[in-house]
Amino acid sequence: MITSKTQMVGLLGHPVSHSQSPAMQNRAFAEKGLPYAYAAFDVAEENLPDAVAGIRALGLKGVNVTIPHKVAIMPLLDEIDPLAKRIGAVNTVVNDNGRLIGYNTDGMGYVRSLVEETGIDLKQQVVTMLGAGGAARAVAFTLAEHGVKHIHIINRSREKAALLAEHVSAIAPTQAIEHAEGREAIAASTLLINTTSIGMYPNVEDMPVPAEWLHSAMVVSDLIYNPLETRLLREARNRGARVHSGVGMFVNQGALAFELWTKEPAPSDLMRSVVLEQLRNNG
Structure with a gap:
């Protein structure tokens, strides 16, 4: 129940009508009995400063x-967490008594999910x-900081891949390839990771690489969660x-954002079940 003591959090984006975050976060707040609403x-874009x-x-x-x-959003904030600064993007903001601090939980969310679900x-x-956009930056920097042996980056724009590889190579061996x-x-x-939108609903038959390139001695990871x-x-x-x-990265x-806002452990299993329920119902 929303009262005069409810603390508001939310999502800034364009568009946002497809987002699973409100259902996931509000069920999590209710589960923990916390006075928050999302x-x-x-x-x-022109209204972001306001x-x-x-x-x-x-x-x-x-x-x-x-x-x-x-x-x-980064230049509009008071402080940027060091990992978010290296990634060059913010996906979570905490209001600390009027001081806005930017974080990036995408990379850590991905790595936590990957290790928990595959055990690698x-x-x-x-x-x-595959890809060199914002999600790729978060994943690449976080994997590098966790000590992977080598990272190859394939992207439609060779220049964008080369720039990302140059930045990440300060932490782990990384190169852009054609x-x-x-x-x-x-x-x-x-480990093969698709960070592009190729294969996302409704273009569900699209492939970012030919099927014959895949092999059994690897983990194949796709950041897309619709389709499952x-x-x-x-x-x-x-x-x-x-x-x-x-799905695991999204959850x-x-x-991690829930924990930054509330300082409480997040009910991750419940959050996952909510997202899966939403996706199965709404596709």
């Missing part, structure tokens, strides 16, 4: 930040990553590879 705010001023003026406890604001030892992984070199890189990889099993994961499973979907990044 709403989605559709904020056009929205951030509104966080302060209205005393929101914090927000999640999604496309297209993850980079643009990150220090033994040779990684090929799509034509992808088959060889994937053959030598133990992308064609990439289905083809990988058919070839004997272990697979990892994007865990939200759980």
Whole structure:
């Protein structure tokens, strides 16, 4: 029940009508008996400064930040967590008595999910990553900080991949490669990660790489969570590879945000069941 003591949190993005976050976070707050409520705010790019001023003026406890604001919000905040600064994007803001602090829980949410669901030892992984956007940056920096052996990055824009590789290589060996070199890189990889939107609903038959490049001696991970099993994961499973979907990353990044706002452990299992229920019902 919302009362005069309820603390508001929410989501800033454009569009946001598809977001699973309100259902997930509000069920989590109710489960823990916390006086919080979560709403989605559709904020056009030109209105972002006013929205951030509104966080302060209205005393929101914090927000999640999604496309297209993850980079643009950074200069509007008072402080950026070191990991978010290295990633170059913020997906969670905490209002600490009027001081707005930016964090990035995407990478840690991904790594937590990957390790929990597959049991792999990150220090033994040779990684090929598809994409070089904001999600790729979060995943690449976090994997590098966890000591993976090597990261290859394949992206439509070679320049964007090269820039990301240059930044990440300060932490772990990383290189950008051409799509034509992808088959060889994937053959030598133990972990393949799709950070692109290729295969996302409604284009569910699209593949970011040819199916014949996949092999059984690897984990194939897709950040997409709608559909729950992308064609990439289905083809990988058919070839004997272990697979990892994007639901865990989404849930865990939200759980980490929950913990930053409330200082309480998040009910991650419940949050996951809510998201799965929503996706199965609404597709």
